Amino acid sequence: MFWEQLINGLTLGSSYALIALGYTMVYGIVQLINFAHGEIYMFGAFAGLFLVLSGVNVFIALLGAMVFCMLLGMLVERIAYRPLRGKSSRLSALISAIGVSIFLSTLMALYRGTNTTRYPEIIGNSTFSVGSIQISSLQVIILLVSALLMVGLQLLIQKTRIGKAMRACSQDLEASSLMGINVNRVISATFAIGSALAAAGGMMVGIYYNAVWPYMGTMAGLKAFAAAVLGGIGSVPGAMIGGLSLGVMEIMGVAYLSSSYKDAIAFAILILVLFIRPQGIMGQKISKKV
Amino acid sequence: MDAFIAQYIDAYYLRIMIFIGINIIMALGLNLITGVTGQLSMGHAGFMSLGAYTAAIISLHYDAPFFLAILAGAAMAASFGFIIGIPTLRLDGDDLAMVTIGFAEIIRVFFLNFEPGGKAVGLSGIPQYTDFATVWLIVIVVIILNAKLLYSRVGRSLFAIRENEIAAQSCGINTTRMKILAFTVGSFLGGLGGGLYAHYMYYINPQDFGFMKSIEILNMVVLGGMGSIPGTVLGAVILTLAPEMLRIVAEYRLLFYGGMLVILMIFRPNGLLGDVRIYDLKKRWGKKR
Numbered sequence: 420m421f422w423e424q425l426i427n428g429l430t431l432g433s434s435y436a437l438i439a440l441g442y443t444m445v446y447g448i449v450q451l452i453n454f455a456h457g458e459i460y461m462f463g464a465f466a467g468l469f470l471v472l473s474g475v476n477v478f479i480a481l482l483g484a485m486v487f488c489m490l491l492g493m494l495v496e497r498i499a500y501r502p503l504r505g506k507s508s509r510l511s512a513l514i515s516a517i518g519v520s521i522f523l524s525t526l527m528a529l530y531r532g533t534n535t536t537r538y539p540e541i542i543g544n545s546t547f548s549v550g551s552i553q554i555s556s557l558q559v560i561i562l563l564v565s566a567l568l569m570v571g572l573q574l575l576i577q578k579t580r581i582g583k584a585m586r587a588c589s590q591d592l593e594a595s596s597l598m599g600i601n602v603n604r605v606i607s608a609t610f611a612i613g614s615a616l617a618a619a620g621g622m623m624v625g626i627y628y629n630a631v632w633p634y635m636g637t638m639a640g641l642k643a644f645a646a647a648v649l650g651g652i653g654s655v656p657g658a659m660i661g662g663l664s665l666g667v668m669e670i671m672g673v674a675y676l677s678s679s680y681k682d683a684i685a686f687a688i689l690i691l692v693l694f695i696r697p698q699g700i701m702g703q704k705i706s707k708k709v
Numbered sequence: 710m711d712a713f714i715a716q717y718i719d720a721y722y723l724r725i726m727i728f729i730g731i732n733i734i735m736a737l738g739l740n741l742i743t744g745v746t747g748q749l750s751m752g753h754a755g756f757m758s759l760g761a762y763t764a765a766i767i768s769l770h771y772d773a774p775f776f777l778a779i780l781a782g783a784a785m786a787a788s789f790g791f792i793i794g795i796p797t798l799r800l801d802g803d804d805l806a807m808v809t810i811g812f813a814e815i816i817r818v819f820f821l822n823f824e825p826g827g828k829a830v831g832l833s834g835i836p837q838y839t840d841f842a843t844v845w846l847i848v849i850v851v852i853i854l855n856a857k858l859l860y861s862r863v864g865r866s867l868f869a870i871r872e873n874e875i876a877a878q879s880c881g882i883n884t885t886r887m888k889i890l891a892f893t894v895g896s897f898l899g900g901l902g903g904g905l906y907a908h909y910m911y912y913i914n915p916q917d918f919g920f921m922k923s924i925e926i927l928n929m930v931v932l933g934g935m936g937s938i939p940g941t942v943l944g945a946v947i948l949t950l951a952p953e954m955l956r957i958v959a960e961y962r963l964l965f966y967g968g969m970l971v972i973l974m975i976f977r978p979n980g981l982l983g984d985v986r987i988y989d990l991k992k993r994w995g996k997k998r
Contacts, residue, residue, distance in 0.1 A: 498971070518968065525964045679822050
């Protein structure tokens with residue numbers, strides 16, 4: 420029982436982690452809580468659905484959804500955030516993000532209606548047992564794909580030129596631009612990568628829970644933001660750990676405490692952790708300067 | 710009073726004006742926390758629901774006078790605001806935003822499971838005591854007291870905390886006390902608005918006070934202009950009217966609403982009346998005379 424719940428928690432948590440990565444990467448560079456990120460995740464789930472319905476292989480559909488959301492994320496950044504950058508408070512950018520979020524979810528609701536759409540049976544869902552634990556093949560695929568994406572992200576950040584530029588920008592945006600880094604391009608790339616990861620998360624959640632709907636992004640986005648803060652916002656490994664642990668704790672809370680308080684559990688844990696360790700699990704304490 | 714007004718104003722407009730009044734009260738509360746003191750709170754609907762449920766239950770079960778009921782609701786919200794104010798000593802910026810979101814969500818889930826509050830069905834049959842005259846009387850009182858507060862030593866301390874907390878502290882401002890004060894007063898106003906809302910709507914439900922409601926109130930503060938009383942009032946008026954005006958575009962309403970937020974922020978990044986204060990206006994007009 421316990422080990423099965425753990426696997427369930429890790430499956431849910433890996434989707435939180437994939438969304439949380441986008442929050443934390445964007446936050447690390449431009450200090451913006453990108454509230455439209457949950458909607459990008461929703462668009463990813465729908466883009467995947469449309470591709471699957473048109474008869475494309477699941478994994479190619481996953482890639483297609485990621486590419487689509489990459490473009491969408493870059494477009495949102497270009498239209499709604501870039502004009503505001505540097506000349507306004509961070510709160511204005513936040514409101515702009517909320518505007519985009521309302522716009523995108525309404526757009527999808529107008530197109531598809533507010534009801535949930537079911538995903539077609541695409542991956543034959545067989546369960547097998549390891550020892551006494553029952554695991555479904557779907558869970559294995561989700562965990563594997565998530566792990567693959569996260570390792571890929573780490574390699575991208577640590578080993579490539581654009582990753583190096585992203586790390587530099589997250590340390591000091593102004594100094595990076597003085598060193599000849601094209602800051603706008605780096606920010607655009609950050610949005611693209613974050614959005615692609617969210618799209619992957621969205622499509623996998625859609626397949627796993629067999630349901631997508633236009634407002635699925637709001638709660639998932641909030642939980643993922645909670646995961647990012649839990650891990651220490653701005654830290655990439657923090658978002659992974661925060662997402663996974665939040666998923667596990669939520670599932671455990673539902674299994675052993677109460678299911679009617681499901682949505683409250685994640686936030687209660689988060690608040691407790693922040694009381695004890697305000698900078699999050701992996702975050703660094705930054706001393707403020709006058 | 711309302712019967713008299715109803716002779717001249719259509720019931721529909723009267724309803725909208727009451728909502729504008731309630732929103733002004735709540736937005737002024739959030740303005741004190743976020744606009745003036747600079748502590749990003751994204752859970753104002755949590756305080757609103759505390760005020761609404763407390764006031765409604767007192768009215769329904771104890772048959773208390775209206776003013777007592779809404780004051781009790783506001784006091785309940787204020788005491789929670791006081792409790793939430795304490796972690797703000799340790800957290801800043803976006804961690805605080807997350808805690809306030811989390812707080813509002815926990816409150817919402819709590820009311821979804823709260824037996825005397827009717828659980829997910831909500832509370833109905835709340836007597837409709839709120840009317841135009843009461844709401845706008847309270848609005849005027851709140852605006853005057855708010856302006857007095859911002860003009861005072863305390864108000865300037867709050868602005869100082871927003872501008873630079875460490876510098877404010879080194880000038881001898883007790884930032885701890887000031888931040889808790891801002892949270893308590895701000896959430897009191899949120900609860901007051903909630904109580905008025907409950908006694909106008911007959912019916913309340915935990916879903917009325919979700920994350921989007923908090924965002925709506927935050928939008929009013931930021932759109933109107935952070936820290937500005939005229940700005941917050943203007944923001945509340947515009948954002949209450951906007952959905953009504955946008956009824957022409959029917960189902961595309963929210964699409965326009967979202968787009969409008971983005972466009973307004975691009976062209977007026979500091980809000981419509983960013984940092985216009987009542988006493989600045991008085992100074993300006995005083996000179997002309």
